[in-house]
Amino acid sequence: MSSEAPHPDDDVDAARITTARIEDEMEQSYIDYAMSVIAGRALPDVRDGLKPVHRRILYAMHEAGVTPRSSHRKSSSIVGETMGDFHPHGDSAIYDTLARMAQDFSMRYPLVDGQGNFGSVDGDPPAAMRYTESRMAPIAQELLQDIEKDTVDFSSNYDDRLQEPDVLPAAFPNLLVNGSSGIAVGMSTNIPPHNLGEVVDATIELIDDPDCAIEDLMEHVKGPDFPTGANIVGRNAIHKAYKTGRGRLRVRAEFEVEEDERIVVTELPFQANKARMIERIADDVNEGKIEGIRDLRDESDRDGIRVVVELKRGANAEVVKNQLLESHLETTFGVINLALVDGKPRVLDLKETLEHYVDHRRDVVRRRSQYDLDEAEDRAHILEGRLKALDNVDDVVETIRDSESRDDAKTALMETFDFTEPQVEHIVAMQLGSLTSMEAEAIEDEYEEVQATIERLNEILDEEAELLGVIKDELREVKDEYADERRTRIVEDYGSVTHEDLIPEEECVVVHTEDDYIKRMSMSTFRAQNRGGKGIIGTELKEGDRVSSVFVANSHDYLLAFTNHGQVYQLKTYEIPEMSRTARGKSAVNVLELDDGEEIEAVVDSDGMDEEEFFTMVTRDGYVKRTALSEFSNILSTGIRAIRLEEGDALADVEVTDGEMDVVIATAQGMSIRFDEDEVRPMGRTARGVRGINLESDDRVAGVAAVDETDHQWLLTVTQNGYGKRTDIGDYRVQSRNGKGLIDIKTNERNGPSVAVEAVSSGDHLVVMSESGQIMRTRVDDVSTVGRNTMGVIVMDLDAGDHVASVDVIPAAVVTADADADDEPETVEADGGAADDPAAGDSEADAGEADDEAEDATDEGAA
Template structure:
């Protein structure tokens, strides 16, 4: 099996899938061109049915399926695949939309004029020949290829263990490079690239990445960006239109239009109104009509990045050189072609010389015979037959065998003085030609001059302007969220249990107040109308920060539960979101106040909590906790414009202190902070709130007692003090603070929510309760036996 697979691999590498470096053709292409030329199906004659050409190729040279032969023939006629098509076709030969060609019984084909240059001099022993598959006739091993077809038309193919992708190039540029290499065999790549600037695709487009082109020409491998040629046109009503006039090589136009339209339908970007293919016989044209007042450049960049409007082309310059598959540099490809062309010119010159010498021999014999015509006639008349006449001429007049044969075959009407004059002229002309042929064969410089002149004449006859534009750098496509995210207002909810969702305002308004999709014992901790371009920061009690752009939050109906945060971010079992803050931009200038249960506090600038690349799957750290049992108890965003804040810190066992916010230092995300309060024994901080002189502390205890305490009752002191007692000490069943909030006098009539360990909610209106002194435990508002012990108190959601 190993031996047979090796033979099979060798066969498809050498005789099917890879082009030859000399003529740039695969065997099937070579056989098609040769068979059509042999059949007289050339550019200066009429078209013939493609089926006839396919039949000739299949019957005489290529024993494979007719469909593969026809596909190869059609491809050589497609001017969007080949820079210089080798076949001309009448009828449907496919399209850039991927449409299949008409069946070969309907189409007609002939060789193009430039294909004639591929086959020129093939009848002058310029190439080697081998027997065909059934040994009935000979076929060429390679075509003379009088222009560098491998680089001009490129190649693509996949064989066993090898693949090739050689892009098309400009005919004039490649010929100039061959001539430059001919003059200077030691030319560097930089010198050759003065002529071959890069690929030149038949579909045009813009090529980016001069360094990658150079790398590809140096090593045979490289990757360039090929983008469509576009222009932005202004329309009435402050609208714009992106006009695409050239697309990347081998991109299916229909699929490209479909890709762009799918982006429009799915609203992956907001701003595309309509996509139309307006291509006609005058050329390619795709119209992308935009909505009013949108970022046309941003939309174009998004399309470059997410559709085939821009693609990567990977050079893989593999071809058969000396019967081996080789990855070629530009110089080696040109050098191999140049050596082959020198061989072609040399063999052709030798053929012409031999033919001229043979004719010279005949002409000299005829001239000699005419000078002694009577004697020659007498000898011929005296001979028995043609053979003896030829023998007698050789014996008596010292003619060569070829001369004697031509004299014997000479017709009587040729025996005139005029013929002698013509023969003398022909002899002189032959002498000149023979001298020139011998000079070419004797002097490589003369041979190179002939080759150079022939290449220049081909360039003059067939060269065209460059179609692809080359840009030095591959543009780094930056896409603004203004383009990718629709500008839409939504309702965003984050629940106590960690569910989050966004819903349309229409869905929200169509639902009842309590139909928020959450379980009966869950409740929202954040609910706000936001824009899809806003940003959400969610802080957990274990010092982790979860970032989400609003448009990335699961979009559901308001009646649905939404997505649990653990589906994307791994959190500990006892970890939960305690604070959610929304922002319009990620360039805010404010800071966060962060306090922990073990008595630490800090300020951290907004800029130090910006999301990293892995925000989708990993939470970042915003607070480094010193003790494993510690929790973050407070996270508050402080706008940069707000000044003269005070802090009120309270502990579980009823101690409270107050000091200026300015005493809290700024520190980084992965720091713990400074001492907020002097804790004794097993006491813990339950909260840290911003306050002013006229603020009121709304306090709840584990026994269900509620108390209003004026902040002014707590003396203003320095940071890190133990503070003063704000509860009445009891020996039996002492009260412990489980939570407090700082409220202003003008909000005293707004209900606060008290949450219990049985996941019950009890509302309390502060104005219904009197102001208390420090040594008071307030009044009982929650029945702990039926509702459970209070664990926190919160202001209502906005």
């Protein structure tokens, strides 16, 4: 059995194979790719502020002679030459870059002078490159100035046919002036544009005082200067960006509110898409996210931007403005001052950025001066030979005539007159006309000029101060030629637009149902009616649901919502969804994290409260507790414990007291007790409290009121069937707590049990809501003033089977501020029964006085 011998080439192939771990190979390959993107594509060089593609486009135009003094060239031609000679990537990428350099809304100082459609602020793309024409903008030539004088290093292009510059000489700090943006691998840059004049002044300041602080430079550079103008809100973010190289700037559109009828936008934030912005505003208006806008027009033309937002009649212009600012007219510009320094990415502060530019210009001016010096010295050497030849013109001519050839003449001249080879090259090429005395004088003048130039160039190269002086002079020339006024204004920061700024400040009515639906409505929706009316629909209920509570608060107030489980939650009124009268509302779990069966029993407006005040809480079983407001300073989203409840007990009501008030507890069966709040010592949040009223076995607490004898107040009681009365607070004498109390109102079949008790003053309004969702607002003064132990008068006319669910009071001060409160009351037909007649109520009160006196004696004994 024979085997085939291995071929010699197999050994050679095997020797070229190396073993590598795939993890290591992938890591190294990815690093190579990342560095290629970082250094060769996505990040600008700190010296000229350009990425390779920008630099190659400008250099290709320079080489092709497409300068500001030439005619425009087809953009496709420029793209083709750039791609063929320097940038081996797709033509669309090159053209997109070329187009952006021509857009006056993208570049603060465009580097390309475009002719044709190069796009718009509406996001329209440029026309195809075959339709547009371009040439270098005048300021772009300043970036390429003296590039032919060995001012920068060159490298071979991608196919080693040509040489391309590694960086441009850059006669101004283009990185700051035009900014840059790009995404590399694992890093990105976003440098805003600046005003040329300000940046030049700061650069000169740095040259004059290398030890200056960033704050000194900011005396010149006020902040970014965007091509689209607009406003930068606040200076702190600018200062942070200049100090650290990173920051977040709030850029706000320029607009004006005209006569509260329209908002006119004239300048947009940098990089904002106008058409998209208008479309999004329209979508928000249609979806109800922004209210008060009736029309939206784009009246922009070549003279500038003009977007008109027409407001509805009566719309709150300030609220609409804030809504537009929150979502559309204000953007954030994230500053990341990342650039390549010696081929490595670095985040730079303002001073470091300018220092690297000054170092670059120092090198450029030094190399250019050395180049010019070499040229001048070569010229001086030639002129010296010509002057020497003129001094010996006869002998020189004779030597040349005696020579058999040009080479013999050169050799003879060098041997006879000690000329150098470059000198004899020019001498033998001189024409006879240059031997005239006038030509000789011109050569002498030129020689003196060249000597002066050499002296000046040596001075620049030998003395640092002179070299820096040249840099400053050239910067001033660029400033004088191209600088203009700032476009972007810097305005004071009065705080970000918050969600609260978008909500009109108004009094609201909030409704909560047993099935945990909640909503708010503007109080102006409900006009005051005469007592005894049916009211209007206040909410739509699903089958089996009933209203459990209603309360009034300002839309911007902080509310503390106490539940029947003894928990307390904090929220802003505007966090409750605003809906129409006929809407059902939204589930309360979207607003408060309530447990199953947990209902809001009392809502307290915490705005304007004093930390020395107290929450006085009463339970259904008659327990009362006072806790200092300071105990509720840190309320969690899940609520905190306000009172400890025994099994079967529930929180009934809460009042705010100041330590010097009396507390009145009313029960469902019409009893009431008044005592000094000092009888209840302050307790912690987890305490149960002490007995406030001694209840009958089938009775429960209906509500609590806090009264102040310094004010003329009444105790207003409302029953389940819609009846109520006002009684002077003086009719309720002060007792000790834990008594049975006095009769407050008759809870017979007509009235039904008591459901609410409130301390009221003249001018207050009453909001009564039924279980079926009817709501009525009436004047407290329309409710008859009668004694205790009376039946009262009808307050709200309820349908059969309906009952009063909840009552709240609108203070007189709020009523006065409410414009609708001044309107005439709606004419609503009253019940017409004897109970509606105040006199009838009074007679009933008189009839009950004897019983009242007898019961008072019993009350005192019970107490």
